[in-house]
Amino acid sequence: MEGLAAQQADLIGLQEVKLPEDNSAWLAQQLNMPYVQLVPHxxxxxxxxxxxxxxxxxxxxxxxxxxxxxxxxxxxxxYVQVEVDGQRLVFCNGHYYWYPGPSPERVKQVQLLLDWLGKLPPDRPIVAVGDFNGMPETPAIAKRCCEAQIALMRDRFTSAYAAYHGHEPEYTCPTPLKKRRSLQRRVVKYLVNAWIHRNLRPWRGTLDYVFINQHLRVQNCQLILTEPAPNDRTLYPSDHFGIAAELEIVRRSP
Structure with missing residues (x-):
């Protein structure tokens, strides 16, 4: 909560909100953000x-x-639509198909998303954030035809972090958050990652993005929630880092 409060954000997208407890309601109250759209999976x-x-x-x-x-x-x-200084803006949030590596199911989900957002008026500023569960070089995020998932997104949208820095973050997941897992589960996860990524080192990569369309301009974009609790080096806000973007609406000429 303290990390999010420091951003003074106008809009926040959360994935994996714990239910039925609903930690999003608590966060909204603490951050004095009175409007919440909660969608159960x-x-x-x-x-x-x-x-x-x-x-x-x-x-x-x-x-x-x-x-x-x-x-x-x-x-x-x-997604929600809000009005900012007289301009309508759409803010979209999603958590997409999980599979370690490229997946045709994730590509299908991203195509559904793009078709859905494509029904909006062409002059509408759109922000699409979330855990895409896809690396920049995987089909739903990258721009080569054989890497279709992130390519699909980049055909219509721009990654705010890459636009500001010239590249995506080194990684957004996992953070050093210590999870309570049995030895067997840790070994299985290690072997699966080693097989999928052809690398014996523990996996980490970029799965999270803030995408914007041509009606928005990036003023700043940084990773957030990157530090542990002061009294516990294994306690982090999440197993993913966050991304915060400061955006400007590109006004049309009269």
Whole structure:
């Protein structure tokens, strides 16, 4: 909460909001952000509750709210429309198909997202944030035809971090957050990563992005939530770093 408060953000996208406890409501209250759109994912635990969801926190009232069924793994994308200085803006948040490495299912989800956002008016500023679970060189994020996922996004949108720095972050995941896992689970995860990435070193990479369309300009973009708790070097805000972007709406000539 302290790390997010320091950003004084107007809009925040959260993935893996814990349910049914709903830590997004607590964060919104602490950050004095009165508008929240919480969308549960479709997977249920053994008690019939969604495991988690996605949430958008805002200082601006919503003039429109929409959700999109991503059709795999119970994933859902969401967007809200707000009005900033008389200009409508769409803020989209998503958490996409998880698989260690390229995946056609993730590509399908990103295509669904692009088709969905493509129905918006062509002059509408759009910010699309989230955990895309895809590296910059994987199909849904990169720009070569054989790497379609991030390529699909970059055909329509610009990565704010890459626009500001000239490259994506070295990594956004995992942070040094210490997780409680059995030795067997740690070994299995290590072997899977070694097989997928053909590397014996522990995996880390960039999975998180702030994408913008041509109606927005990047003033600043940085990784955030990169430091541990003062009294515990293994306690981090998340297993992913955050990304904060300061954006300017490109005004049309009268």
């Amino acid at each position: 479709k997977g249920l635990d053994d008690k019939g509750f969604p495991y988690y969801g996605g949430a958008i926190l805002s200082r601006y009232p919503f003039t429109q709210q929409e959700t999109l069924d991503l059709q795999t793994q119970g994933r859902v994308a969401q």
